[in-house]
Amino acid sequence: MARITLFLLALLPFITRAQALPSIDDKTKNLKKYEGYLNFYWDENSGKIWLEIDKLDSAILYINSLPAGLGSNDIGLDRGLLGDNRVVRFNRTGRKLLMTQPNYDYRALSSDKAERRAVEQSFAQSVLWGFTIEAESNGRVLVDATDFLMRDAMKVASRIRGMRQGNYTLDKTRSAIYLPQSKNFPQNTELETTLTFVNNDGEAGNFVQQVTPSSEAITLRLHHSFVQLPDNNYQARVFDPRSSFISMSYFDYSTPVTEPIDKYFIIRHRLQKKDPSAAKSEAVKPIIYYLDNGTPEPIRSALLEGAQWWNQAFEAAGYINAFQVKILPEEADPMDVRYNMINWVHRSTRGWSYGYSVSDPRTGEIIKGNVTLGSLRVRQDYLIASGLLSPYENGIPADNKMLKMALNRLKQLSAHEIGHTLGLMHNYAASVVNRSSVMDYPPPAATLDANGNIDLSQAYADGIGEWDKLSITWGYQDFPNGTDEKAALNKLLTDADKKGMQFISDRDARAPGGLHPTAHLWDNGSNAIDELKHVMKVREKALSRFGENNIRPGTPMAFLEDALVPIYLFHRYQVEATVKLVGGMDYRYALRGDGQTVTKALSRQEQLSALQAVLTTIEPSALILPERIIKLIPPRPSGYGSSRELFRKRGGMAFDALSPAETAADLPLSFLFNSDRLNRLSGNIAQTNTLALPEVLDLVIGATWKAPRRKGTEGLIQQQTEQLLLTYLLSSGINDNNSFATRSVLSQSLSSLKSYIESKRKTSTDSLYNGHLLLALERMKTPADAKPTLHAIAPPGAPIGCEE
Template sequence: MKQSIRLGLVFLLGLAIAVTLSLSPSQGATPQVSSAVGPNHGSLSAQVSEPTPDAPTGSDPSAGLEPTSLKSFEETVKGLTVSQGLFTVYHDLQRNRAFLGLNPTQLNQNLLFIATLESGVGEAGLFRGWPVNDFMVQFRQIPDNRLQVAIPNALFRNSQAEAQQLLRESFSDSVLTTLPIQAINGETGELLIDLKDWLITRDPANLANQFPWVLGSYALNADASYLGPVKAFPENVELETVLGFSGGSSGADPFALALSSIPDGRGFNLRVRYSLSAIPAHPAFQPRLADERVGYFISAYRAPTRPGSSDPFVRYIQRWQLEKQDPTAALSPPKTPLVFWIENTTPQEYRAAIRDGIEWWNAAFEQAGFTQAIEVREMPANADWDPADVRYNVIRWSDSLYPWASGLGPSRVNPLTGEILDADVVLDASVVRDLAMEYDTLADRGAIARGEMALCGHPLSDRLMTRLTAPAAGRAVSPQPDTLDYCASLRAAQTNAFGPLAIATLAPPFSTREAKAAYLEQYLRVLTAHEVGHVLGLRHNFLGSTLLSPADLNNPAITQAQGMTSSVMDYLPPNLAPIGQPQGDYFPTQLGPYDRWAIEYGYRSVTSRATAQRELQSIADRATDPTLAYATDEDAYTMVDPRANAWDMSNDPLGYAEGQLAIAKAIWDRLDWFSVNPGEGYGQLRQRVDLVFFYYGSQADTMANYIGGQRFTRTDPWSSRGQSPFEPVAAAEQRRALTTLSQQVFAPNALSLSPELVNRLAPDRWWHWGEDPFSDRLDYPIYDRIVSTQALTLSNLLEGDRLLRLRDSELKQPGPDSFTLAELFDTLSQTLWTEVLNPPAEATPISSLRQGLQRHHLNTLTSLVLRNHGSGEGVTDFLGFVAQEATFGAPEEARVLARYQLRQLQEAIARHLSRQGQRLDLATLAYLEDAGDRIVKVLDAPLRGQ
C-alpha cells in the first residue's frame, strides 16, 4: 500500500512537472540557447549594446574537402519541384522526397528553428497549435562531407577578442545531430541535405523529451511517417511532417499514460510544422536592460565583471522592435505596427471579445508614446498562408478533450538581443465548455477516489514532489521555476467555473442567461489580454489583484474608471459579490496601472543611448507606487507574502476569502435535485458539489498564507531611500486568519452537507471511451471530501518552511504581542482536541470526522517528533503521506513543541478515559485508547536524522 501511494503521487506530480515545463512559454520560459561558439564555428554576431558580442568569422567551411562519394547534384534533383526562398527546397512529396539546399554563405549563420504542433490528439499536452521547441541554430560543414546542426552558445560573451576566444574554448556548443551531405553543386557550391532524414529520422524538435509522459510509451514509426507541404519565402522556409507513432501502454509501465481521445491506443499521427527563418537584422533595435521591479521575460548572458558592479550577468528584457514614424512627436504611430490575426477557425461569436482583449494593450502603448501600436485582423476563410508561418502572429483556436491550459502565449526571441520575432496565442475551446459547466470538474475520477487530486494545484504539491525525488537522486532538488503552474489548468478551470455555478445557484430568477453571457464575454477578453501580455514580453504579476478594497470591487463607477485590478497578468478568479449585495463586473474590463507602466518601461523611446539608462531608471523608480507593485512566479512559490498569490482578490485577500466561504456555503445549502438542468443526471450535481469543495479549500489556502507571512516588495535601496523589502504580517492579522480557519474549516460543523443532498450525489453511469464508471466510488465519499479539505489546510499551516519563518519572526518582529510558533501549536491543539482537552461534563461521542482530523494532526506531530520523512513507515493512505512529508525542514523548536503537545495529549486522553471511559460509546473509547497507545510509542521511539 505504501509503495502504491508513492507511485501514484509520483505519477500525478511528475506529470504535472513535465506538463509545466512543456507549457512554460505562458510562464515566460522562452527556450534559450545552451552552448558556446568554438573554433572554426559560426558567428554569434548581432546588434547588441554594451557589451557587444564579437563576431568570429571562423575558417572556410569547404577548405580541404573534396566532394568524393557524393551523388550527382543534377541526378539528385532531377524531376523534383524547386521552391526558392531563404533556402531552396527540392521536393516530390508524392515520392516522399525532399532536399534542403544551403549556399556556402548560409553555413555558420544564426537561424531560428521553430517547431509547432499543427495537429494533436486533444490531451496529454499534444494540442493543435502548441509550441514544441525553438532555438537558434547553425549548419556547419565538417570533414567527410557532413553537416553539423549545432546550437551556438550565447550564454557567455565578451567584446574583447582574446577573452571571447577563451570562452569559445571553455564552453562547448550543443551539437544536435550530424547529417550527410547528399550532393554539392559544382558551380554554386550549394549543399543538399535530406529533409526526410533530418525531420523524420532525427527528431530535431526533440519531441520524445518534450512529451515524455506520453511519447515515452510510443516509438516513431518511420513507415507511417512522411513529409508534408513545403513553402519557401524570402525570410523563412516552412516545412511539415506527418509523424506516425506506434506502441502504447502494455500495462507493464505504471507511469505510461493511456490516451482516451484516439479510437485505438496503439498508434496516432502528429502533424509537425518546422519553420527555419533568418534572424532579422534591425540596426535600430537596442537591447533594453532589465529591472527586477518590472516584470519582463529575460534573455541573459554572462559577461566580464564591469567596473562598479559585482554582477557578472547582463539581462535584456524581451520586447518587440517598435519605432515611431515621427520620433519628435509625443504620440506617434509606429513605422510597423504589431499585427495579430484571429485564426479563421475561431467561432464568430467569440471574435469580438478576443479582438477587444488584444486592443486593450493600445492604451498601454499610448502611455509609452505610440498610437495604434497593435492592429487586429481576421484571417480570411480562404487564406493562402498557414497560422504557423513565422511571418504571422496569430490568435489560434484549439480544442482538446482534457486541456492543460485555457490559453498559452509563447513567443520566439532572438537570444542575442531579447528582440521578440514572432508570437502566437493559443486559446482552447474548452474554456467555453468549462464556463458553461459542460465538463467534468475533476477529470480523473480515479484520482479523486484515491485522494490524490485534492493536492493538484495545492501549495504543497511541488514541495512534496521535491521530497519524493530528492532521495532517489541522492541530493536536494531545487524548486522548479514554474511551480505555480502545477495542475494550473485544472485549478483555472475549476476557479473560473465556480462563477457560472454561483450565478446559476444564487442569481435572481430570469437573469441567469444574461449573467452567464456577460461572464463568458468578460472572461474571454481578460484571458486574451493576459496571453497577449505574455507575447508582448510580460511575466505574471501576482500582486495584480490587490488594487481595490473588497467594498469597491463591485462598484462599476470605480472598476470601470480605474480598473478592477492593477494588472491582468495575475491569475484572476471571478469577482463574486457577497451574498445579498449587487454584482459588479466579474472580470476586469480594461488594463490596470501596472500593465501600462510596464509597457512604458519596455517600449518608450529613449532620447539617446547615452541617456537610455537614466531615462529607464526614472520610469522604474515609480515602483514605490503601491498600484505598481510586482510579484511573479518565484515570489508566489515561496508562499511568504499572502498577497502574492494566484486566484485571490482585493487588497484584503483574507477578508475577501471570508466572503467567498460564505458564498460557497450558500451554494451548498441551495443545491438540490432541481439544480440539475433538464436532460442532465445526478452526476452533474455531484460535480458541482466537488467544485464547491475545491473552491472552499482554495479560500482556506489563501487564509493559511497569513500565518508566518511577510509583505515582500521588490525595491531599489537608493530610489526608495532605504525602504525595507520585508514587513512581517501583523500578529493581529495572523490571529484573525487562524481564528477564521478554526471556525470555518476545523470546527466540528464547519463543513456539513445535508444527508438529503449527499444521498442524491450519484455519479454518471456511462461506460464507454472517456467514461469509466469504476474510477470512483459509486456512493459519494463525503467523509474523504471533508477530511481532505481540513487535513490539507492543516498540513499547509504546519508546512516546514512556514514553521521556519514563524521561528524567525520572533527576531524580525519582537515584542509581547508577536505571533509565535508556540501560539500556533497551542491554538491548533485547543481547536482540534477540544473534546479531550476541555471535555463537557457529559460523556460525548467524538464523530468519525473529528477523529479523522485529529488523526491527521496526530500523524503530523509524529512526523515532527520522529523526523521520519521519506521512510513511508506507518503510511496507509494519501493523507498519511502528506502528514509525514509536509513538515520536512521544520526547525528543532517545532519538534520540541510537537513532543510537548503529544505529552499533553497523552495525559489528557488518559485523564478523560479515567473519568468518562465507562460512559463513552464504543467507537470513541476504541479511538482514544488507540490514540493514547500510539502517542506512547512515538514518545518512546528514537529520533531520526533530518
C-alpha cells in the first residue's frame, strides 16, 4: 500500500498539469490576434494558426474554395471554384474537440425530442476533423488548426490522378498559411493556405504540363470559410417541377403515413418587400452581385449590362431596384462569403462557364452566388463571327461586327450563369418561344438579308426573356397577407402553359437519345426542321465566301483551318435537334389535374420530314469542301502546334480533304443509331401513323448505299459515308443495349444490304467501287470489329458556352 501511495504522489504533478489547461490569454499572449466570428491567432515563429471556438454545439456553415487555381479546363480546378458547403458543429469530449457534420438528409421536424433523436441516431453523421484542446477560458477553447487548414480539403490530388495527369500528393514542406487572405469579420472567418502537390513518380500529363511552370510541383491556394448561418425567419417555398427552379430535398420521418415523406423545396435568395401589400416595393435587403475587378473593357461593360438584365425580371415580380450589380471593391476578397461574385477566369483552353451557389443545407436559402466565366469564350465567338463574315479584306473593319456579336453573347452568358445562382435550371425549350429565356443555350442566330448576305445583327437576344420574368415572379414574389400562395403560384404556371411557354431541362435535352421535339442545346427557331434547312443555307453561303479574308493580313495561312472548323460544322447542333424528332414525343412536366400535355407522339409525317432533312446533310454535295479552300491550307508552320480544335488528319501534316466529311457524317449517324432511339423506333412497328425502324433503315440505306454513284471527290465521300453507316449497322446489330426486336430488324436490314452489295459486285466494272464493296463484305464477317466513333473524331463544339 505504501508503494502505491508513493507512486500516486509522484504522478500528482503530471495529473495536475494534464487537467489544468492554460488560459487562452496565456497561451496566445505573444501571438497576433484576429478578432471576428471565430477569433484566430497567428504564430509567426511556428507558422501556425490557432483557432478559438466559442460556439460549442452550435450550427456553423463551413465552406472550401480555390482562390488561385490550376488553369486547366479539362481538370477543372479553376480560380474561384467552390467546394462543399456543410453545416458543422464543434463537440467537446475531454480535451478532444470534434468537428461533426450532422446528416440533414434525414430529419424529424417534430417537437418531440425522442422522435428527433431516433432519426438522428438511425443515420450516420460525419466527423470531419478531430482537434486537441490546448487552452480554455470561460467556455471557450483554443485548438491548433494548422494541420486542418493545410490538408487537401478540395481533393486536388485525387482529381488530378483521376484525370490520369500524374500521381500527385500534398507536400507540407512546400505549403504554408497564406496570411494576406486570412481575415476575420463579425459573421465570417476566412482562412487561406498555399498548398503544393508534388509528382511522386512518372511524367505529368499534358493538361498539367500546359499550365505549370514546372510540372514536378503544382502550387494552388485553398480557402476555408466559417460562416454564421442565417436566422430562422426565411420562408421556404415548396418545389414545383414545372417552375424551372433548382430543388433541395430531405426525408422528414415525422410526416404522417398518409403524406409523402420526401420534402422538396427550391433554392433561392432571401428577398422581402418593404411593403408586401404594394404592387411595387423596394426590397428590405436587395440582392447585390459584384463583378471581378480584374475584368477588362469592353468585356466589363458587357458583363455588367447582361447581369443587370435580371432587374427586369425582379421588376416584373413587383420589386424596385431589388437586383443590383457593382464592381468588386479593391479591398474586398472575392472568396468572402458576403459577396455574390461574377468571376472572370482564365484557362489555357476554352471551356465552360458556370454558376453555382452556397446555400443553407437546412432550408435551401442561397447565401452566396458564385459565377465563373471563362475568358476564352469571347474569342471563340469572335472566331465564329469571323468565319461567317469573311471580314478581313483590309484588316479589321471599322464596323467590327465580330466584336459586337461576341460582346452580345457575353451579355447573354453573364445573365445565364447568374440565373443559376438565383436558383434557376436550364430551360432548353425556350428557344422555340421567341427566345423566352436566357437559361437556354443559344447559338448565334445568323440570317440572310435581302441580298443573300449573312446578317449577325440579331445573333443574340437583348434582355431578359418572358419565361425568366415568370420564373422570378414564381420564385421570389412576396405575397400580401391573406393570399392563397399555393393557388397563386399554380395559376402563374398554368397561365404560362396556356400562353405556349415551355420548360424542359437538362436530362431531357442532353441525352443523345432524347425525344422531346423542342428541347435541345444550341438550337434556334420554332421548328427544328425549318431551322436546319436555314442553317444549311447560311453554312453554304459562308463556305462559298471562305478564303483569305477569313484571317487577318500577316496571319499564317494554315490558320484558315481554325476558322474553317466552326463554319464547316456550323449545323452540328441543329442536326442533333432535328434527329431527336425521329422517334420523338412531346410532353411536359405535368401534374395531375393541371391540364398540361402529358404525352403526345409525333406524327409519322413530322418524323419522316425530320429524317429526310437530316439525310440531306450527309449528301456528298453538302459534305465536300471546294478545292480552292483545300489549296489554301498548308501544313502548320514551325513554331505553331496543332490542337484538338482542328480536324483529324490521316495524311500526316497535310490537310485531309476527307476528314471533315467523315466527321460531319458521323455526328448525325451517331445520334440516329442511339440505342434508346432505335428501341423506340422498333417499338413503333405495330403502331399506326408513326415512323418505325424498318422504314428508317430503308431510307438511310437508300440515301447512301443505293443512291446514284458520284464521281471524283464526291464519290470518295459517298463511299466513306457508306462505310460509316455500315459501322453503325454492324455495331448496333450486336449491341446488348438494343432490344431483341431492334436487333432482329437490324439483322434483316444487314442481310438485305449484303445481298445488294453482292449483286453490285457481279455487275460493276469500276475497280474503286468494287474495292469499296469488297471491303464492306469483309467487314460484315466480323461485326464485333465495328467501333462507332461517338464523336471521338470531331473537334470540340461544346464546351463553347456554359454549364450548371
